[in-house]
Amino acid sequence: MKVYQSPSHAQHAPAYEIFDGGEKIPNFETPQRVEYILAALGKDSRYSLLPPQDFGVEPILAVHDPGYFHFLQTAYAEWLSIDLDADYPKEALLPATFPPLNQRSQIPRTLLGRAGYYISDLSAPITTGTFPAALASAQCALSAAAEVAAQKQNAAALCRPPGHHAGRANASGYCYLNNAAIAAHWLTQYGKVAVLDIDYHAGNGTQEIFYERADVLTLSIHADPAEEYPYYSGYPQQTGINAGAGFHQNYPLPFGTDDAAYLATLEQALERLRAYQPAHLILSAGMDIYGADPLGKIRVTRQGIASIGERIASLRLPTAILLEGGYATAALGENFAALLNAFAA
Numbered sequence: 001m002k003v004y005q006s007p008s009h010a011q012h013a014p015a016y017e018i019f020d021g022g023e024k025i026p027n028f029e030t031p032q033r034v035e036y037i038l039a040a041l042g043k044d045s046r047y048s049l050l051p052p053q054d055f056g057v058e059p060i061l062a063v064h065d066p067g068y069f070h071f072l073q074t075a076y077a078e079w080l081s082i083d084l085d086a087d088y089p090k091e092a093l094l095p096a097t098f099p100p101l102n103q104r105s106q107i108p109r110t111l112l113g114r115a116g117y118y119i120s121d122l123s124a125p126i127t128t129g130t131f132p133a134a135l136a137s138a139q140c141a142l143s144a145a146a147e148v149a150a151q152k153q154n155a156a157a158l159c160r161p162p163g164h165h166a167g168r169a170n171a172s173g174y175c176y177l178n179n180a181a182i183a184a185h186w187l188t189q190y191g192k193v194a195v196l197d198i199d200y201h202a203g204n205g206t207q208e209i210f211y212e213r214a215d216v217l218t219l220s221i222h223a224d225p226a227e228e229y230p231y232y233s234g235y236p237q238q239t240g241i242n243a244g245a246g247f248h249q250n251y252p253l254p255f256g257t258d259d260a261a262y263l264a265t266l267e268q269a270l271e272r273l274r275a276y277q278p279a280h281l282i283l284s285a286g287m288d289i290y291g292a293d294p295l296g297k298i299r300v301t302r303q304g305i306a307s308i309g310e311r312i313a314s315l316r317l318p319t320a321i322l323l324e325g326g327y328a329t330a331a332l333g334e335n336f337a338a339l340l341n342a343f344a345a
């Protein structure tokens with residue numbers, strides 16, 4: 001199986017994020033995450049690690065707002081160039097002011113105003129290497145999608161930074177460009193696409209991007225957003241609107257969900273996928289459902305992750321498996337390998 005990976009990911013290594021209560025903590029979404037996956041997959045000759053092809057920016061701008069994309073591209077350099085006598089740190093651009101929902105008609109000129117407009121929470125700092133890493137991450141996803149479309153074979157991408165919380169015009173939750181949405185939209189040129197998101201957190205960015213579309217079925221299994229980040233999206237009654245009505249489904253799970261309960265819910269999602277009959281599947285593969293994850297409260301085991309992979313692979317859909325979250329870093333390599341195993345046959 002081809003596994004796309006770019007060394008550019010390591011350029012994105014924000015030192016910190018801000019947690020609830022204003023606590024400044026080391027960022028959970030680290031370059032080490034991919035290093036552990038490379039170590040695990042490198043032991044198995046079924047995987048060939050490849051650099052991404054360059055699909056340019058057009059497939060990204062087909063999903064993301066051009067003003068937002070330009071902001072991501074230029075914000076850090078602008079941050080360095082202004083307020084040269086500022087007494088605050090500049091290793092990362094992270095705003096502290098956010099627009100109320102009914103005050104989003106004006107995009108301010110000043111950088112911190114735009115940062116609040118385009119960054120939605122305190123876990124998406126922009127550093128010097130954030131844009132090149134996010135761009136390479138999206139190219140890895142596109143490369144996996146292209147391989148899946150051309151060869152009708154499964155492929156994977158070690159996307160870092162992850163993508164599923166990024167909306168059309170906003171970064172949040174470690175995500176800047178929505179790799180799964182970019183790959184899914186690109187694949188629609190070859191027929192219907194489905195996105196199955198198994199990250200612990202609801203795939204709110206992916207939900208938003210395809211919410212009015214029937215050509216991409218989006219399904220997300222995650223911790224109940226009434227209790228967990230991203231809080232405002234991922235509810236079961238949110239099923240799409242207009243042409244997209246009925247083409248999104250959320251499967252919220254309670255804290256403590258074990259392998260058996262997870263797999264039972266997964267079967268419901270698989271039933272939707274079988275009925276939809278997509279030409280291609282994107283799997284947003286967050287490993288933060290793992291029991292020992294420091295950010296998660298679902299209790300799936302490594303054997304459970306392997307079973308999840310087997311169940312999804314049994315659909316026999318050409319599938320692009322994209323890394324999303326997963327913060328039990330030392331276990332991440334073996335967990336991701338356990339998932340991929342069933343797709344590598």
Ligand code: SP5
Binds near residue numbers: 163164174229286326
């Ligand atoms: C891609 C992905 O998995 N993003 C996850 C982003 C989660 N960020 C919000 C974390 C809020 C955590 N609050 C934890 C309180 C622990 N005391």
Ligand code: ZN
Binds near residue numbers: 199288326
């Ligand atoms: Zn997550």
